[in-house]
Amino acid sequence: MLRRDQIQAIFRQMAGINEEEWQAFAQHLEEVTFPKHDYLCRAGETAQYLYFIYTGAVRVYHQTEEQEFTLNFHFENEFVTAFSSFITQTPSRVSLQALEQVQASRIHHQHLYNTYQQYHHAERIGRLFAEKLYVQKTNREIDLLSLSAEQQYLNLLQKNPKLISQISVKHLASYLGIHPESLSRIRHKLAVNS
Template identity: 40%
Template sequence: MTGTSAIRDQLQALLQEPLKDWELFEAILQPVTFKAGDFLSEAGKTANAIFFVETGIVRVYTLHQGKEISMDFAFPQSFTTSFASFITRRPAAVNLQAITPVQAYAFSYDDLHKLYAVSLQSQQIGRLMAEQQYLLKYNRELSFLQFSAQERYAQLLKEHPEVVQHIPIKQIASYLGIEPESLSRIRKNMSNPD
């Protein structure tokens, strides 16, 4: 682990004012590691931690009629959890699974709420993180309405070029809302434009 400075930088960027209570927040961070295939949290269980992915890639997926549907990927320098479960304290509908080996930091629901009780700035950070997650989901939904699968794939590659190296085509296709065969055609068209 290279340390918690990346988390501090992200929180500072969210807050846009001096991060006075960093030491309190840093104290609740726990380094965790996962092998490829390990679950960070599972559907049917309540999500008790938020993870900051330092290295590696995490897939967020659910099962529908026996088929895995990729809903999101957490790339390095991002936060992830089953946010609905974490907030409501109900069993999660999604799995978080390491696609590659993952090094991360975790902070628990209980520790975060104890921090909220003593730090007004931490409450503000929690609200800003929730707003950020909402905007990410909103933009993803909007992209399905405004852009073709090929455009969404091109954007994914632009933002995260490591996708094609580490994520199976079946999982990427599911994330884009298409079949693997369609993604194969898109990739062929993009590598051999007319």
Template identity: 35%
Template sequence: MEKILGIFDKFPFLSDNAKAGFLSNLEKVEFSKGELLEKEGEVSQYLYYFLEGAARSYYNRNNRDITVSFTLEGEFVTAMHSFITRKPSYENIETLEKSQAYRISHATMEKMFENFPETERAYRMILEEYYIVLEEQQIFSKFKSARERYLELMEYRPKIIQKASVGHIASYLDMSIETLSRIRAKI
């Protein structure tokens, strides 16, 4: 239970009632390695908070999957476009290892906003963090060399290198496995 209380570290402004209401609406879920939390073509129903484990978000394009982000312990994840718009997702979210998470449904979140308006601010902060990560990733892939991208990943998110496959990392960094292997050999 103590680990889940870390969910509130980013939201110190939440009242004790809002925290209790939020906790009472969370559902603990466990996933095996390779399990899909979200699937393209389906509407995203849940926002997940990872207690343990890791996941990756990816799209399918021309019979190839393209990794766009990773989720680690203490982070939120969902197929955000689908979760917000209530339209089918283009995205898949797959666990990279055995994982534990808490989830809350979109409908329950809406009720939380009505009952505890300050939770809407917390949700906005989650959305802002998601947007910043996406923008940084876009800049990261367009303006930095392959070597710079890998070095930054090593510096800022080293757990990804430990948990993800070489193919997933190469896809995320927008390079071939061969290029990634050459970079790693020189470091």
């Protein structure tokens, strides 16, 4: 139960929710564990749950016949779902995979949206998260379009060293839009120059 306090603290900080509002949300939370490599949601499924990660890491990726494209990573104290699918309740175009064992709480789409309808603060939290995700997505797109792979890697290293240390070269290279060999060359070059 102490872990749920993490979620409550985030909600209180964002929107000042009161105990009644928190209980309306918390009564629908379910604790779940996903082993390494297991899926929280697969492409083609409709995302039914929003997850809050207590421990572990999740990769969000899109698969074509030829290639995997890593779109994002999510870590402890972050919310994750296949957001487009979750919002529209249509089949997901992305998969969410545990990169290591993930322990999380989750809430079903219907319960979350019922809470939005009942409580103004809950709806405000949803809006603030959507705004935050939009800003992150826009910044990521700008980086992909305007920065070299080396600059993107250096930015990642500065912003999120945990990402660099926990993620395989294959997945990290996919996130940067380069081949693993290119990432290895970048890492070697930076190690030599440091």
